[in-house]
Structures are given as structure tokens and as C-alpha cells.
Amino acid sequence: GAVVSQHPSWVICKSGTSVKIECRSLDFQATTMFWYRQFPKQSLMLMATSNEGSKATYEQGVEKDKFLINHASLTLSTLTVTSAHPEDSSFYICSAREFQRGGGELFFGEGSRLTVL
């Protein structure tokens, strides 16, 4: 299957700092990537849809000024958590849809666990 890579896999930061998470499609081009957040023992919740070359579309309740998304190329999307606070601690997972071989199957990165102290 197609491969989506996320980096870093885990990060610990102090409250008030900003953290950037990268999501790369390694062997296919992704015009659209999706960012999810998963709190402990909860399911994945879609945060935003990242579109290559245009602004991201955010789900209701997600602060676009806090969670900055950039999709600069067909293989890379970044999520920056600005001025992180302890309540932002979560598991962030990106995904991309691969149409050429997968018929629209969604592939996920390994996730990035953020802990804000």
C-alpha cells in the first residue's frame, strides 16, 4: 500500500511554545491531506482538510489560528500547533487519499504524540 510518513513521532514541549508536525506521502502525490486528533480512549476526530496550494478547511470548533496548516507541495503538509497548552496534548495523525492504485483508500501516518508540559 501507499506510505504516509509523519515526523516527529513524539514531542514534548513547554507551554507557550509552537510545535510543527510534518506529514509526507512517500510514494504518491496527495492533493488533499487530512489532519486528525485523538484523545486517550477516544476515536479520531477530523480537525482540518489540507489542500495543496490553497487554504485548509477547518472543522467546526477547531481554531485555525492555533492549528496552522500548510500544504506547500503534493507530498508534504505541515501542522503547527501555536502557543501550545497542556490541553493540546494529544495524538495527531495525518492521512492522505491515494486514488491511482487504491481507489480512494485513505492511508495514515504513524501519528505524532504531543505532550505539553
Add this chain to the structure above:
Amino acid sequence: KQEVTQIPAALSVPEGENLVLNCSFTDSAIYNLQWFRQDPGKGLTSLLLIQSSQREQTSGRLNASLDKSSGRSTLYIAASQPGDSATYLCAGGGGADGLTFGKGTHLIIQP
């Protein structure tokens, strides 16, 4: 807005049993339905993808069905093994939209 429900929330069975995980969704106009496996602290592994025009998909001991008219999907696991222990997530989506996930079924296969 799509809502996905998974039943049961947790399941524990002895090794070797066949089992069925259930998923229901509210909006039948889905592009496809996907089943995932998630191990503790890990990302998602895609198990099966059923496109809206399909009724089922099979991969090894796994079989997933889709009934759009009733808004249901099932994941059948044959001859379960301890290595199958994980959380199984069902998700439905539409085209350019992201997937909407259920809360998952936490499965434990007892050796």
C-alpha cells in the same frame, strides 16, 4: 453530518473463535467505508476498503461487508488469534472529504 457507531465497544473471546464487529452509519451517501486496526499508542493500519459500489471485500481471514441501504457494515474475523488483539475502527467517508470514525471496538483474543 455523518455519524458512525460501533458495537460492541469491547469484546473478549477465546482464541480460534469466529467473530463479527458491527458498524452503522447515518448517511448512506458515502464514497467508501474503511476498516482499520489500531494497536495501543500506534497509528492506523488499513485493513479493508469497500467502495460505495461494492458489497464486500476479503483479505485473508478478514471479510467486510457493506449495506448502504441499511447503513451497516460488518467486519468478520475468522479463526481469531491473539495477534488480532487491537482496536478496530470503522470509518465512512465521501469523496474529497475526510473519514468519519466510530469509537472503535477493543478486541481481546484470549490465548
